[in-house]
Amino acid sequence: MPVNAEAVGKSYPPVVYAVGREKVREYAHAVGETNPLYHDVEAARAAGYADVVAPPMFAVVYSAPVMGPAILDPAVGINLAAMVHGGQEFVWGEPVVAGDEISTTATVKDVSERGGMGFYVFESVSRNQDGETVCTGTWTNIVRGV
Amino acid sequence: MEPGEAIPELRVTPDKYVTYRYAGASGDFNPIHIDEEFARAVGLPGRILHGLWTMAQVARAAEQVAGDDPTALRRLSVQFRGMGALEQEIAVTGTVREAGDGTATLELEAEQDGKRIIRNAEADIAVS
Numbered sequence A: 001m002p003v004n005a006e007a008v009g010k011s012y013p014p015v016v017y018a019v020g021r022e023k024v025r026e027y028a029h030a031v032g033e034t035n036p037l038y039h040d041v042e043a044a045r046a047a048g049y050a051d052v053v054a055p056p057m058f059a060v061v062y063s064a065p066v067m068g069p070a071i072l073d074p075a076v077g078i079n080l081a082a083m084v085h086g087g088q089e090f091v092w093g094e095p096v097v098a099g100d101e102i103s104t105t106a107t108v109k110d111v112s113e114r115g116g117m118g119f120y121v122f123e124s125v126s127r128n129q130d131g132e133t134v135c136t137g138t139w140t141n142i143v144r145g146v
Numbered sequence B: 001m002e003p004g005e006a007i008p009e010l011r012v013t014p015d016k017y018v019t020y021r022y023a024g025a026s027g028d029f030n031p032i033h034i035d036e037e038f039a040r041a042v043g044l045p046g047r048i049l050h051g052l053w054t055m056a057q058v059a060r061a062a063e064q065v066a067g068d069d070p071t072a073l074r075r076l077s078v079q080f081r082g083m084g085a086l087e088q089e090i091a092v093t094g095t096v097r098e099a100g101d102g103t104a105t106l107e108l109e110a111e112q113d114g115k116r117i118i119r120n121a122e123a124d125i126a127v128s
Helices: A019-029 A041-046 A057-072 B018-026 B036-043 B052-063
Strands: A011-018 A083-092 A101-114 A117-126 A133-144 B011-012 B074-079 B088-099 B103-112 B115-128
Touching: A011 A057, A019 A057, A019 B018, A041 B103, A057 A083, A057 A117, A057 A133, A057 B018, A057 B052, A057 B115, A083 B115, A117 B036, B011 B052, B018 B052, B052 B074, B052 B088, B052 B103, B052 B115
Parallel strands: none
Antiparallel strands: A011 A101, A083 A133, A083 B074, A101 A117, A117 A133, B011 B088, B074 B115, B088 B103, B103 B115
């Protein structure tokens, strides 16, 4: 079955994620981030932040609510059983702190086929409550045997 | 910081429960990470690490170069290759590709049991 590129350009409406202090700490703990700015409110405030700072890779957490539906979209047609996460890029902008509300949109950037494998590339753009871009993600999923 | 210079290595051994903590923290409850029986039924040797958890270890290695500034990591791109296993040490290594004008570009990879499970990683960091 060849890949279907008709979904390229399709966008998914923004999903808002409210960044919680304990969620930032939980994430930092799970990945082994020990910087006090990710855990300690007083340390973060002393460094000029309003609350604990989210580690860069916390982008995964606030992006996930919109990426799930995009990857599962029947119009994109990914065979999940044969899918692997092939590559990932994040570009960071303004820092994210607990209390922020992050709005993320997703777009199907590219669908292509090489050597019997399908490459499905999505882009996520996340902005804070002030409209500043906090992170742009490029998510590459590879499906074997298309 | 000079081109070609190695960055400090980061070594981490994922304990057997890390995928449960990461699933809860990230919201990724794909059963290949948390259900031993399911993982074996789909042909895996057992539960495997979340690739994005391993990417977070590469991020930590890059962040450490920049000191404690949580905004220093500006960009990180990785390629996932192979599966990360539990209870086996991972080594994240890297070198400086370019440095100057307050920024540096690093090349990194993550290796476990002789396999490079993250390859061709690139990080842009702000350096003071």
